[in-house]
Amino acid sequence: MADLDAFITGLPKAELHLHIEGSLEPEQMFAFAKRNGVVIPFDSVEDIRAAYSFSRLQDFLDIYYQGAAVLQTEQDFRDLAYAYFTRAHADAVRHAEIFFDPQTHTDRGIAFETVARGLFAGMDDAQRDFGITSRLILCFLRHLDEEAAFATLAQAKPWLDRIAGVGLDSGEIGNPPSKFARVFAAAADQGLRRVAHAGEEGPPAYVTEALDLLGIDRLDHGNRALEDPALVDRLARAGMTLTVCPLSNLKLCVVNDMAAHPIPRMLALGLKATINSDDPAYFGGYVNDNYRALAASTSLGRADFATLARNSFTGSFLPPEEIARHLAALETYVAEAAA
Numbered sequence: 001m002a003d004l005d006a007f008i009t010g011l012p013k014a015e016l017h018l019h020i021e022g023s024l025e026p027e028q029m030f031a032f033a034k035r036n037g038v039v040i041p042f043d044s045v046e047d048i049r050a051a052y053s054f055s056r057l058q059d060f061l062d063i064y065y066q067g068a069a070v071l072q073t074e075q076d077f078r079d080l081a082y083a084y085f086t087r088a089h090a091d092a093v094r095h096a097e098i099f100f101d102p103q104t105h106t107d108r109g110i111a112f113e114t115v116a117r118g119l120f121a122g123m124d125d126a127q128r129d130f131g132i133t134s135r136l137i138l139c140f141l142r143h144l145d146e147e148a149a150f151a152t153l154a155q156a157k158p159w160l161d162r163i164a165g166v167g168l169d170s171g172e173i174g175n176p177p178s179k180f181a182r183v184f185a186a187a188a189d190q191g192l193r194r195v196a197h198a199g200e201e202g203p204p205a206y207v208t209e210a211l212d213l214l215g216i217d218r219l220d221h222g223n224r225a226l227e228d229p230a231l232v233d234r235l236a237r238a239g240m241t242l243t244v245c246p247l248s249n250l251k252l253c254v255v256n257d258m259a260a261h262p263i264p265r266m267l268a269l270g271l272k273a274t275i276n277s278d279d280p281a282y283f284g285g286y287v288n289d290n291y292r293a294l295a296a297s298t299s300l301g302r303a304d305f306a307t308l309a310r311n312s313f314t315g316s317f318l319p320p321e322e323i324a325r326h327l328a329a330l331e332t333y334v335a336e337a338a339a
């Protein structure tokens with residue numbers, strides 16, 4: 001077990017499902033609130049952590065959108081991103097494709113440009129200091145309407161060279177992918193890749209809609225796809241990458257027990273699963289904590305974790321030669337660990 005922990009620690013990997021606003025640690029929340037003069041309804045870091053008890057996705061989203069209010073300046077977004085990359089670097093993350101929710105900020109008067117410039121500064125500094133590469137994925141908040149999503153896509157226009165794609169997040173039930181079919185088509189016309197949260201809490205039919213109506217290149221979560229064997233078969237045949245988030249699933253009661261987490265079943269069914277942290281500051285850990293939680297509670301071993309890390313590179317939006325370079329480094333690592 002200690003051996004497997006050490007293997008996971010140094011295993012080169014990519015992270016493909018990380019909401020940058022969800023990496024806001026309680027300590028940072030206090031620091032940003034103080035420097036920006038924002039009042040938050042908590043007295044201490046312990047107070048904040050104690051509030052992180054959720055029985056479903058919406059419980060978390062309410063507190064997550066509230067926390068994001070401390071983010072005000074370009075410097076805040078830069079520091080937030082840089083702090084995430086510092087932790088990711090310690091977890092042997094070589095490449096990250098990170099979500100941001102512009103509407104969470106523009107709706108409270110923060111300019112899109114402030115968010116974008118700050119995040120890009122953090123990404124650039126991390127590449128310089130740690131060699132981590134990264135891309136942004138712009139998520140539309142699905143509890144808002146199509147018109148608001150179109151307005152956000154228009155605001156992103158000057159930054160599209162550094163935005164890999166669009167995504168869909170926030171409250172899933174009652175907000176099916178079909179609501180955003182036209183804005184996803186517009187994003188595709190602008191050369192953007194497409195991903196969507198589907199099958200986290202929502203039914204398998206939402207996964208089918210994400211495939212048919214949004215033309216997704218990658219599926220975020222996808223847990224409930226397992227309820228539909230024909231859909232599983234379709235995802236496996238398509239080689240669709242699933243960005244799965246074990247600690248998030250546990251915290252949001254998508255699974256009741258880590259020992260029953262579906263990742264082993266996904267691998268056995270031929271699905272291209274990956275392990276990710278989702279909102280690490282809220283769910284109890286960064287990407288390696290997610291690998292380790294599965295190592296501790298399931299029978300997955302080195303070969304499985306190597307497969308999951310391989311999937312993280314092949315499922316990324318990196319160019320093929322970059323993927324090949326990362327895979328070669330991963331194989332060297334695996335071979336040396338076995339020697």
Ligand SMILES: Nc1ncnc2[nH]cnc12
Pocket residue numbers: 019022057169170171172197200248278279
């Ligand atoms: N796990 C999640 N599901 C939906 N929306 C989110 N926004 C941040 N994390 C999310």
Ligand SMILES: [Zn+2]
Pocket residue numbers: 017019169197220278
């Ligand atoms: Zn997510």
